[in-house]
Amino acid sequence: MLDARQLDALAAVVEHSGFGPAAQALSVTLGAVSLRIKALEEQLGQRLVVRGKQVRATAAGQALLAHIKQVRLMEADVLGALQGGAAAGSKARWRSLCVAINADSAVSWFLPGVAPLLLKHRLLLDILIDDQDHTHDLLKSGDVIGCVTARADPLRGCVAEPLGVMRYRCVATAAVVQRCRTPAGAVSPHKLLAHPAVIFNRKDALQDAFLAQHFGLRQAHYPRHFAPAVDAFEEALALGMGWGMVPEQSLANRPVWQEVLPGATVDVALYWQHWARESPSAQRLTQAVKAAALARLPPLSATAA
Numbered sequence: 340m341l342d343a344r345q346l347d348a349l350a351a352v353v354e355h356s357g358f359g360p361a362a363q364a365l366s367v368t369l370g371a372v373s374l375r376i377k378a379l380e381e382q383l384g385q386r387l388v389v390r391g392k393q394v395r396a397t398a399a400g401q402a403l404l405a406h407i408k409q410v411r412l413m414e415a416d417v418l419g420a421l422q423g424g425a426a427a428g429s430k431a432r433w434r435s436l437c438v439a440i441n442a443d444s445a446v447s448w449f450l451p452g453v454a455p456l457l458l459k460h461r462l463l464l465d466i467l468i469d470d471q472d473h474t475h476d477l478l479k480s481g482d483v484i485g486c487v488t489a490r491a492d493p494l495r496g497c498v499a500e501p502l503g504v505m506r507y508r509c510v511a512t513a514a515v516v517q518r519c520r521t522p523a524g525a526v527s528p529h530k531l532l533a534h535p536a537v538i539f540n541r542k543d544a545l546q547d548a549f550l551a552q553h554f555g556l557r558q559a560h561y562p563r564h565f566a567p568a569v570d571a572f573e574e575a576l577a578l579g580m581g582w583g584m585v586p587e588q589s590l591a592n593r594p595v596w597q598e599v600l601p602g603a604t605v606d607v608a609l610y611w612q613h614w615a616r617e618s619p620s621a622q623r624l625t626q627a628v629k630a631a632a633l634a635r636l637p638p639l640s641a642t643a644a
Contacts, residue, residue: 341379348375349387350407353396396480405481405496405614412436412484412618434620437465439474439486442539442569443505444609447588449487452631453624462620470542471505471607478612484621485613485628493612500629502609503636509549509603510596511582519582519599526600528554535562535581539572545584545605553603588635608639 351361352372362369380387387400396404415434440449445466457464467477474486479494493499511519511534519531528550536546550556564580566572576583577595584605590596611628613621 341382342375345375345379345382346403346407346410348372349379349396349400350404352376352388352394353400353404357394401479401481403481408437408481408484409614409616409618412621415618415620433461433463435463435465436485436621436624437467437483438624439467439469439477439483439488441471441474441487442468443586443589444471444487446569447505447586448631448635449628452635453627456623456627460620460623462624470540471609472544473542475612484617485611485625487628488610488612489607490612491608491610496615497612498615499610499612500625501639502611502629502632503638504640505607505609506587506637507545507549507584507605507607508587508590509546509582509599510576510585510590510593511599512577512579512595513597515579515582516597516599528556531582531599532556532559532561535564537564537566537572537575537581537583540565540567543584545607546582548605549584549603552605553600606637606640609636 347365348361348371351364352358355361355364358369358372358376362372365372376388383399383403385399386397387403389395389397412434415432445468453464456462467474467483469477471487471489474483475488475490475494477483478486478488478497487502488499491499491501515534519526519534521527521530532550538546547557547559550559562581564575566575572583573585573589573593575581576585577593582599585596587604609632611625611632613625617625
């Protein structure tokens, strides 16, 4: 049987990135936190945290943290149900769900799709933004209960459910597009690469996928702007700072954009990965995410990338 105080100490140490801050959060001494972690490690026969300037969980610690978060969510749901039944007309407690999403999904379909559920069931979202090729790392580490990811194979103890396709198109201002064309009107990849690309962040590989799929260019070298915020990214493209990949749903937002290569797309297959054992609140979120994707995303196909 796992000791609740020891589990709380482990969660606090990782959440607050240190033994001292964890002791303050739990209102106990530093020695008490250290002893609880040590006792838990001895009981399980393996290290749970790596001690140093930056405390981090080991693989075993991450697995245990995921268990702790599952238990907390289930306890919160049970308490909410009991308290709701005990006091007629009283409002249920707010419950927080931590998820990892790529920025494009968050803005274009995820939040619009799940907002009604959050209001109805008094759920709070704690969103961690990362590239769709990396969000599963946050699920693996136990930081989130679910993630929108490009990874189709489920992590251990998780389920991967297909959502649909995020379809991207390459855009720029009319002036930039014109400078990328030959006198005959065709798009010249060499002229295109003479202009900077506007890229969301250093994990974003959509522009490389576009060049490889439609021009046969791999490991191409070109100047790059990095704008890791949706508003800044879109504004940089609208100002003519370069070319970039945007979700198909965003084209109507900026009439100044033109497609660099009309009809050419890069499709990214998306999946919702979540714990196999979910609390009722997490189950509601999963259903809402799947419904939002079904309503707003093209379905997966055999050719989706």
